[in-house]
Amino acid sequence: MSPSPGNAQQPQETKGTGGLAGVFKGLAAGGKLTKSPPVLHQQQPFAPIARSQALAERSDTATPLPALYGLSPEQADAFGRLKNGQLNERAAAANSLRYAISDFPLNPVRDIWHAAKDLVDPQHPASVRQAAWELLSECIKYPASTELERRECFGTLAGPANPEDFHLQLAALEDLTNHGRNVAGFYYEIFPLLSRWLQEAYRAARTARRQASRGPGRSSRGKTLASGEDKNLSQLFALLKDVIKFNFKFATDDEVGNLMDILLKICMNTSVEDDLLACINVIDAVVTFGAIPNDKLKDCIQVLSSIHCLVPNLQKDSWHTVSIICRSHHGQSTVRILLDLLQAYPASSDKEKDKDAARDVRGALSVLKKLLSKSAEKGYPAIPLALLVEGLANVAKSSSTRIATEVLKLINSLFDGREGNINAILVEEHWSPIFSVAAQCATKAVYPPPATDTSASSLPTIAKDEGESEDSVAAQLKYLITRIETLLAHKDPDFSQRDACLTFLSQVQQALPDSAAALVVAHLRESRACFPSEVGWKDNLNLALDCFYLNRSRDPLTRLRALELVIEVYDFLCLAEDLVEEDSVVQLVQRVLSGLPKENDSLVLQETVSFLVGVAAAAGDSLFDDILNAFKGVISRDMSRPPLSVLAAPVPHGDSTSYPLGQSVYFANQSLSNVVTRGYVQIFIRALSSNGSKAAQAYTALVHIARSNSVETDARLSAMKMLFRLRADFEHQVYLTTLTENEALAGTLYRTEASLARKLAEDASQPPRLSRADHAGGRPTRGVSFTQGQTVDRGIPTRSASTPKPTIHQGQRLWSVPDADALPEPPPTRPSHLLVTYRREASGMGERENGPAVLDMGSWLDALLSLFHQGCDWEVYSFILVHLPAQLSNHPIFRGTISYIQELRRTICEMIRSNGFQEPPQSSGLRRTDVANCLFHSLIMIASYHQHFQKADEDEIVRTFMHGISDKTAKTCIHALSVCCHELPMSVGKSLVTILQKMSQVITQPLVAMHILEFLACLSRLHSLYSNFREDEYRIVFGICFRYLQYVREKKLAMRSSVTSEPATPSAGVGSPLDFLGQQQAATDDLPQYVYALAYHVITFWFLAVKLPDRPNHIGWITKNLFTDVDGSASNEEHAQITLDFMQRVAFSDASDSAQDPLFKEQYFGEIQKKRWIIGNSIVTIRQATGSSWAEITRRYPSGTSSYALRVEFTPMPNMPAPDGSDAAAWEGRFQHGVTIFPSHLLMQLLAPMPQMHDPSIRPIPLPDDEFVDRAIRLFDRISPVDGHKVGVIYIKPGQTKEAEILANTIGSPDYLQFLKGLGALTKLKGATFNTQGLDRENDIDGQYTYCWRDRVTEIVFHVTTQMPTNLETDPQCIMKKRHIGNDYVNIVWNDSGLPFKFDTFPSQFNYVYIVITPTPHRPFASSPTEHDEGLSRFCMVQVMSQAGFPEISPAAEPKMISLKALPSFVRLLALNASVFSLVWARRAAGEHVSSWRERLRQITELRKRYGARGTQTVTPSPPPGGINTGGAATAASTAGVSVVAGGGGSVPHHQLVGQGPGGGGGIGAETGGAAAATTASAGSALSSSSSRAAGVRDSFSSLRRSSVATFFTSATSADQSHRSSMLSTVTTENTEVLQPSTAEALVDSVDFSKWT
Secondary structure (H helix, E strand, O other), rough: OOOOHHHHHOOEEEEEEHHHHHHHHHOOOOOOOOOOOOOOOOOOOOOOOOOOOEEEEEEEOOOOOOHHOOOOHHHHHHHHHHHOOHHHHHHHHHHHHHHHHHHHOOOOOOHHHHHHOOOOOOOOOHHHHHHHHHHHHHHHHHOOOHHHHHHHHHHHHHOOOOOHHHHHHHHHHHHOOOOOOOOOOOOOOHHHHHHOOOHHHHHHHHHHHHHHHHOOOOOOOOOOOOOOOHHHHHHHHHHHHHHHHHHHOOOHHHHHHHHHHHHHHHHHHHEEEEHHHHHOOOOHHHHHHHHOOOOHHHHHHHHHHHHHHHHHHHHHHHHHHEEEEEEOOOHHOOOHHHHHHHHHOOOOOHHHHHHHHHHHHHHHHHHHHHHHOOHHHHHOOOHHHHHHHHHHHHHHOOHHHHHHHHHHHHHHHHHHHHHHHHHHHHHHHOOOHHHHHHHHOOOOOOOOOOOOOOOOOOHHHHHOOOOOOOOOOOHHHHHHHHHHHHHHHHOOOOOOHHHHHHHHHHHHHHHHOHHHHHHHHHHHHOOOOOOOOOOOHHHHHHOOOOOOOOOOOHHHHHHHHHHHHHHHHHHHHHHHHHHHOOOOHHHHHHHHHHHHOOOOHHHHHHHHHHHHHHHHHHHHHHHEEEEEEEEHHHHHHHHOOOOOOOOOOOOOOOOOOOOOOOOOOOOOOOOOOHHHHHHHHHHHHHHHHOHHHHHHHHHHHHHHHHOOOOHHHHHHHHHHHHHEEEEEEEOEEEEEEOOOHHHHHHHOOOOOOOHHHHHHHHHHOOOOOOOOOOOOOOOOOOOOOOOOOOOEEEEEEEOOOOOOOOOOOOOOOOOOOOOOOOOOOOOOOOOOOOOOOOOOOOOOOOOOOOOOOOOOHHHHHHHHHHHHHHOOOHHHHHHHHHHHHHHHOHHHHOOOHHHHHHHHHHHHHHHHHHOOOOOOOHHHHOOHHHHHHHHHHHHHHOOOOHOOOOOOHHHHHHHHHOOOOOOOOOOHHHHHHHHHHHHHHHHHHHHHHHHHHHHHHOHHHHHHHHHHHHHHHHHOOOOHOOOOOOOOHHHHHHHHHHHHHHHHHHHHHHHHHHHHOOOOOOOOOOOHHHHHOOOOOOOOOHHHHHHHHHHHHHHHHHHOOOOOHHHHHHHHHHHHHHHHHOOOOEEEHHHHHHHHHHHHHHOOOOOOOOOOOOOOOOOHHEEEEEEEEEEOOOOEEEEOOOOOOEEEEEEOOOOEEEEEEOOOOOOOOOOOOOOOOOOOHHHHHOOOOOOOOHHHHHHHHHHOOOHHOHHHHHHHHOOOOOHHHHHHHHHHHHOOEEEEEEEEEEEEOOOOOHHHHHHHOOOHHHHHHHHHHHOEEEEOOOOOOOOOOOOOOOOOOOEEEEEEEEEEOOOEEEEEHHHHOOOOOOOOHHHHHHHOOOOOOOEEEEEEOOOOOOOOHHHOOOOOOEEEEEOOOOOOOOOOOOHOOOOOOOEEEEEEEEEEOOOOOOOOOEEEEOOOOOOHHHEEEEEEEEEEEHHHHOOOOOOOEEEHHHHHHHHHHHHHHHHHOOOOOOOEEEOOOOOOOOHHHHHHHHOOOOOOOOOOOOOOOOOOOOOOOOOOOOOOOEOOHHHHHHHHHHHHHHHHHHHOOOOOOOHHHHHHHHOOHHHHHHHHHHHHHHHHHOOOOOOOOOOOOOOOHHHHHHHHHHHOOOHHH
């Protein structure tokens, strides 16, 4: 036998190889059998079959020619030459006679053949032999030949001949037998001859093929050209088939057996399909027209079945032959032979024999498979299943994958029979034996190693490889599994083989597709086969674990189903722990943990982690450690792989860092580290309420994750989302907050949806610019190195103007605020009593060992410090920047880590001063100043730990804030310094001059002026900070204000020049700078009118702050800046006038307003006459007792009212001695009784002498004594000279969120009460003479007391809800309280609820601002200070919340930490500024807000215009700022929206009830309200209608002085006289005064009252 097919390389003829062996080789090598090459058109010489024996000797006796009847003479002559001629002549004669016989059958054929038959002798030349064979062929065709003659011809043909003449012999035999139909004369000799010729022809063809394969005739495709031998062999097979077909009856068994041997031998040795097909056809003819000998049946079946299996092209032909055999009497024998081949298959160690046997087995399996598909009704034999299974089981043991493939093909045919049904032989049989065979074969399946790619899990290869060859074990097994899966899917209740099918699927689990695996898992689950109650439950459980859950090549859903089963078993084992082995639960968990570090699918890992989190809660210490170590293994393995790319979006050019599309919580392709990290977080959250030690361990792991730059970014962020939410209550018990309170700060880094949308819209509206490459790549780029000892103080660098503005790239964010899914599950609502951040040292009595665990917050701060020093990914860095301030506000969480807080302070200060912080990537759209701004917020919170710092540390904090004033972080730093003024007063005072100098440099920067001015306004009330100021240092403050005023005036002048075609004539007060400010872009934080007025207010406040002896020294410098415009012209604004008016009143005294003497009445002094005048910007009233020397002078200024009582003393008369010679008479003459004195007399005595009186523009204007003037004066007195404000105060108890329950509170916490005491003075309401801002002063309807606060220019009345009466029966909704706080623009909320305050808690359109105070940490209402509070200050979180669209105007717009000690003054200043701004804001749509001082000034101006001299040129004040006409009191009143109400005397409260709109106060920044302003408006309207709107006058009169009224008037008159002429000018068409620039100096000189006082 030839070698077995596995090793053949080419299906070509080689020495010692051929036949089916070659076929087998060709099949194994993937080639096809070669067919016989086509016959060449040019006939080649034929190879001889065998040497023929010498012909019988010729008879020399010639037959007489006349004896040949029927020949022509020519033919006879040819016959003679044929018989007696030379060799060539004989050959020619043979050809001649051949044609003659062919054309005309001759009678003497036998004689002709006898004469020529010797010519076929092998020794003769080829041409002679050919002529003889051709002549013989023609003679054979002679129809009248007898059997004897035919036998004689057959003898010649069968005799020895030259091999080259074989084709001639074969052709002659075909003619002799008439293509096998006629064998008369040689009946029994034909089969032996054909058998012999078949052997010789095959050998000749094989030799010719071998030679041709080596010769030059090889074609380009490697095939040899067809040879004559191939043609001979083919013709011989055809002749043999025909002979068998027509004459098989003459063949004996031996001859048939010999022929079968030859045919089978050819099949075993040939590799040419044509040879095999020819052999099959011959065998087919044998079995069709005869029978195969019994002893040859087995060999025949083996060969045919092998061909059927190995040669696909001949499968049909071979089966045709086999099917005939099977339907013959050899049918059962054939089946038995096939089964015997299976059962007798040897597991031989001889490879050659094993290969041959394997070939036979494969053929048998192939034929049996075919037979199984046939029915007995068609005559096919039945196959006993038992014997078949026995044989299959035997061959399944073979190591041959090809045999296994054929076995599985056969088994598949059983389950997929005719019409798709199961084969009938299986219906009544049990399938387990067959499945056992299939499972045995499945072990030969070859699968690629599990995928190691970490991106996604791979499905089983058998289920995924669509290009897999069908002739493989895996493919056939897949087909079988699919078929079984289909049977199971039908869920037929009568299907009894379900368990056997599922058992088989379990046995071949490696090959199962996920759908089939799901069936197995479901079966294990339904049958509870993995539970201890079942036999073999451990094996089944291991199957579920090893084959499905731990098999990482499976689909995640399949693995998850297996995990669900494992979890159910775990739960059962926990319940039945006493019924199973002690360590069963631990072993199960350990099995799950074993695959965790290698897990590469995030979905499976997520569910596994979720399961282990639940296990960890009840696990012992050892198992808990194992779980944490397994989690750590996942982190470590993930660290060793390339970073996860979770963004599909391309990275912008120049950005070396890619970030995922911001999503909140779970990313579709989150990293494995992130899954485990969230598991750590879950463990921590659950352990908070159950086991402090476990929580501490999880916390430690999370800190390690957050700290390591090697961990995936999303995992670090998940860790930080929990770590930054750690808080502690007042007892240092740890809890997790869900409120990060950092949305505003996140918005500065575009980490909120609103801020990102604004930024994207802004970028889209700007044209693209070339951007520089971001070389930072998210890593720190430090301005200076951190060399030890190196200190460089420089400003935060900003990009130059040529640097393109960064453009943000959407989708690069891994986190945003708010983040609803920051934590994987909701945290406990109560602080943990098992975990604390601080525990006092053990007392003398000792401390319990089983006390709560202590959380090492120092490690967390150390991790943050490490990240600040080493740098990290920008996503992590930005997350720290935004979330750190809020956590630092919780002092108890860091109670035990003060040393780290100190180091954090030092680090942040150093980073800011040296620019050593990390720069944001270009793609973020941020700048370095945005990072610095966030660091400043953290430093603000660190400043609240100042009680743990040294004085030098506090100084460094202040210097750091001061460092940021000169940059875009100015606003944040100014707000921080506002806090430091209260918390670090000594440090601020030390650096205050430098702070002011830096502020003076940035006062004109956009969005900064308001915050600087508010800082200065608040600072003016903190006298201790500037108690040591020198004169020049005060001027820094004034200079800041004037620099801003000049900036506004410059803009106004530039704008005026740009819109005027002709150069405008310089004028004093032609339009207000606020006209320009009103046109500024609306995007600014502040209202321009408010900031402009605030600058004047600061001048006022700080002039009061100057020491009294030093005030006169500043008057000239301040006056010059107030009344000089930027172009040198005179400026005469209302703000400047009222500022100077106030300065006059306080320059030499801190005395407040003086009231009229209530006893100066006629009943005591007799007749009293009253006279009133307009003198400058004041109304002077003189009430003179006509019958005595007493008089009362009252002067009403815009900024206040002063009243003086005078007694006139007369000089004694000369030469009038007393009778007794004494001077008593002269003394008595000093008080001349009976002398009548009128008020005008006193005025004339006080005013200057006659030369001044000729100028009508400056002389006093007398006011008539009529009802109109009386009413105007009464209403003027109702306009308060004090800046009055009202602020609500609300207390919220723990847990309260509803308006009604909050307003019903009548008492607050001790801290709240302490705060109220510092907020103001407790004042009785009943009978109060001041403006109570709407609180009842008669019947205690709004309570008996309230808190008030007042200084020289400001008054605040607090509407304290807890001090107002509460009657829930008559007023369940507390409307009586709501009518006050609902109309208050500003409310202070003390929030003890423990919940975030919502702005809409108290619905009202007038509540603009809430100042929310939240005690930190939150302390229960009934709690008292504990021993932990000893020596520590209490702090509160203060945040100003404003209505939507309301500008950010407060230092506490971002939360600030303020100590309880400094809280009242800080909040009071916040409320004051907010109230002032709210008054301006409320009137922004209707027009400019007019303060009470300006309103009083306008009323005086209206009276002057009404009663001033007719027909003279008068000078009036310039038009009021904001476009209000000169003298427009009525206009101002109507603009403010005040109704006209005539009224009498008395002070009318400015407050209005709910529904009537909010009221207001007077004074600086306060709007006049109520009936007083309304009536004043009425009077002003009357004045306007009766007088022309002439130009105003800049009156230079100063305030009356109590000390020397006469001297004051004289000096004032003299001063007026000195500059009178310079004040006169022609009135313009706009009713304004136009002053030349040269008059500005004269104006300033005239109003500088310090020169003449």
